[in-house]
Amino acid sequence: MAGPHAPGTPAARWKRHIVRQLQQRDRAQKALFLELVPAYNRLLEKAALLARFSEKLQPEPNSVVPVSCQGPWEEELGTDSDELPSPATLRMKWQEEEKGLQLVCGEMAFQAVEKSAALGTLELELEVRRDRLAALEAQVAQLRATREQQLRQVEARRAHNEQLRAAYDELRAHAGLREAALRRREEEARELLERLVQSKARAAAERNLRNERRERAKQSRVSQELRKAAKRTVSISENPSPNDPSEDGVREAAKSVVPASQAQALEKEAVETRRRSFRSASATSLTLSRCVAVVKGLLDFKKRRGHSIGGTPEQRYQSLPVCMIARLPTWAQDVRDAHLSEVNAVRFGPHSSLLATGGADCLIHLWNVVGGRLKANQTLEGAGGSITSVDFDPSGTQVLAATYSQAAQLWKVGESQSKETLSGHTDKVTAAKFKLTRHQAVTGSRDRTVKEWDLYRACCSRTIHVLSYCNDVVCGDHVIISGHNDQKIRFWDSRGPRCTQIIPMQGRVTSLSLSQDQLHLLSCSRDDTLKVIDLRASNIRQVFRADGFKCASDWTKAVFSPDKHYVLAGSGDGVLYIWDVDTGKLESTLRGPHCSAINAVAWCYSGGHVVSVDQARKVVLWS
Incomplete structure (x- = not known):
């Protein structure tokens, strides 16, 4: 370098x-x-030259300057000059x-x-x-x-x-x-x-197929036994044992098994044979018990006609009994900082004593309502993202949650870790609800799909593609209702592949709530209104507004009271608003512990308690 x-x-x-x-x-x-x-x-x-010239030109005393002497200064004066300057003039000039x-x-x-x-x-x-x-x-x-x-x-x-x-x-x-x-x-x-x-x-x-054959063979045997029983004479002893059926029950059983004419003959014969003491009560009770067993077998056969393809009966849960009178909440009975960040979802169990809350800290807390207080029961872990929705199955033994991790999580009450992960969505899951059975569920997502799930196999059984992403879903007997960001509520037949009805709204739909009798639907939307839709006539029955009420986010939830007489929603200023469904008037407002926007509310099935959750981690129990 x-x-x-x-x-x-x-x-x-x-x-x-x-x-x-x-x-x-x-x-x-x-x-x-x-x-x-x-x-x-x-x-x-x-x-220097001028000095030398001046020294030379200094005139000596009595000396005359010769005329012929010319110096340089004379040349300057010119040769034609006739007169020469005097030395004094030249000296002055030189000086x-x-x-x-x-x-x-x-x-x-x-x-x-x-x-x-x-x-x-x-x-x-x-x-x-x-x-x-x-x-x-x-x-x-x-x-x-x-x-x-x-x-x-x-x-x-x-x-x-x-x-x-x-x-x-x-x-x-x-x-x-x-x-x-x-x-x-x-x-x-x-x-x-x-x-x-x-x-x-x-x-x-x-x-x-084997069960069908067996049931057919059993049905044929039952028919033969019924025909034999119709031809057989039944006698009853005068002193039946305490364990034997009563006369009226036997007579009714005989009437239900044999034809009317033969029943009358049997009844006459029974009256005549009451006086005969030599007939044994054991034979009589055996014959009657056999008849009752045959009838019971027929009833059991009819009940088993609804078995699923796997041979296990599909257990369907009827709707919970409707609360006759729901009490309006008046004061905050308990306040808790339940989560590490904002709380997005709350839900009561079917027995009103168990409560679930889900938040942005990816946790679900289970609470027991004991003596007007919230008592911590269990924490469910394993969700990969923020919880946006929670729901109990009809039996109250399972919890389903929608998360921002593009999946829904399923827990069994009593187990802290997730039992199943329902993955298949490509964006945030915003809603997850059980159907009327504990082995079927529906989820809605921002990937513009609604999915039905078979929880037996933890797989998707049906995918519904929608033009707008879904904010909430509810399930009826044979219908799935979804609320969307394009200001529409869509109805889907669970037995068919297409949308059966669309009801337009004036704002983005944030939540849906179905009444216990499945006749009315409550919707909350971003135009700061709540609407009650009559599902029999497919029209809007009531619209609720109030000064100060503001729907704060796309996941704000509103609910019916258990008796369907009131609707409840939380506002962006931390106030609870309660409207009367029949009159449409604002019934009451509740102000108290909430200092930020209320995300969700829940009304217990017994009608005695209300729970609200907000963005400041608070869970408030109202009574």
């Missing part, structure tokens, strides 16, 4: 530039003196010229002094610049050394990066092989699962 003063280097170039600048300045300043110094020298010479020359010499001497001083200043400035140039050269040398060191570090880093890149390429190739193996394993598992499902379906079909 070239040295710091080698020719051609940047240092040599800028040094030459400085030298050229100094030389140019020297020439420019010297040019000013080049004309001045010769003129000054000429003046000095001329002054004046001498004074002028002295003045000029003084001025030139002063200018020379000034130029000398300026030259000294410039020399000092040149010295300063030379010192600065030396300092800059030292700094440049130091920077060059630092640059060389950094270049060496860059080379070392580049070599290290090359090693890391090679290791990364190797790991990437290894990961690609692992991913390919994983895909093969997943395909094999999928094929095995499909074969398993097909084998289970075939086994279930065969089992159903």
Whole structure:
């Protein structure tokens, strides 16, 4: 590598530039003196010459100047001049010229002094610049050394990066092989699962066929036994045992088993044989118990007609008994900071003693309502994102939650870890509700789909594609109702693939609530109104507004009271508003612990308590 003063280097170039600048300045300043110094020298010479002439022309006493003598001054006067000036005139003239020359010499001497001083200043400035140039050269040398060191570090880093890149390429190739193996394993598992499902379906079909054959054979046997029982004579002893059925029950059983004419004959025969004491009560009770068992078997057979494909009956839960009178809440009975961040969802269990709250801290807390207080029961963990909705199954043994992790989570009450993860959505899941059975659920998402789930197999059984993303869903007997961001409520037949009805709103739908009798639907929307829709006539029955009520977010929830006489919603200013459904008037407002927007409310099925949750982590129990 070239040295710091080698020719051609940047240092040599800028040094030459400085030298050229100094030389140019020297020439420019010297040019000013080049004309001045010769003129000054000429003046000095001329002054010296005039002095010598003046000394020579000093007249001696009694001397006469010869006429033929001519000097230079005479030449100036001209050769044609007839008269010569006198010496005194010439002396005066010489003295004046001498004074002028002295003045000029003084001025030139002063200018020379000034130029000398300026030259000294410039020399000092040149010295300063030379010192600065030396300092800059030292700094440049130091920077060059630092640059060389950094270049060496860059080379070392580049070599290290090359090693890391090679290791990364190797790991990437290894990961690609692992991913390919994983895909093969997943395909094999999928094929095995499909074969398993097909084998289970075939086994279930065969089992159903065997059950049908068995039931038909049993039905034929029952028919034969009924025909035999109709022909058989039944006698009753006079002193039946306490465990035997009563006369009226036996008579009713006989009437239900045999025809009317034969029943009358049997009744007459029974009256006649009451007096016969030699008939044993055991035979009579055996015959009657056999008849009752036959009738019971028929009833059980009718009940088993609704079995599912797997042979296990699908347990459907009837709606909970409607509360006759719901008490209006008046005061805050308990206030808790339940979560680490805002609380988004709240739901009462079907027995009104268990409460679930879900928040943005990815946790679900279960609470027991004991003596007007909230007592912590359990914490459900395992959700991958913020909780947006919670729901209990009709039996109260399972909890379903919608999360921002593009999935819904299922827990069993009593177990802290998630039981199932319902994954399949491609965006945030905003609503998750059970249907009338504990093994079916519906979810709505911002990916513009509504999905039905079979919780037996933890798989999606149906996907409904919608033009707008869903904010909330509710389920009836054979209908799924979804509220959307495009200001529409859509009705979907769970037995068919298409939308059966669309009801437009004046704002984005934030929540839906179905009454216990499934005849009315409550909607809350961002136009700060609540509407009650009569599902029998498919029209809006009542619209609720109030001064100060504001729907604060796209997930604000409103609910019916259990007796369907009131509707309840929380406002953005932390106030609860209660309207009368029949009159449409504002019944009451509740102000208290809430200092921020209320996200959701819940009214227990017994009608005695109301719970509200807000964005400031508070859970308030009202009574």
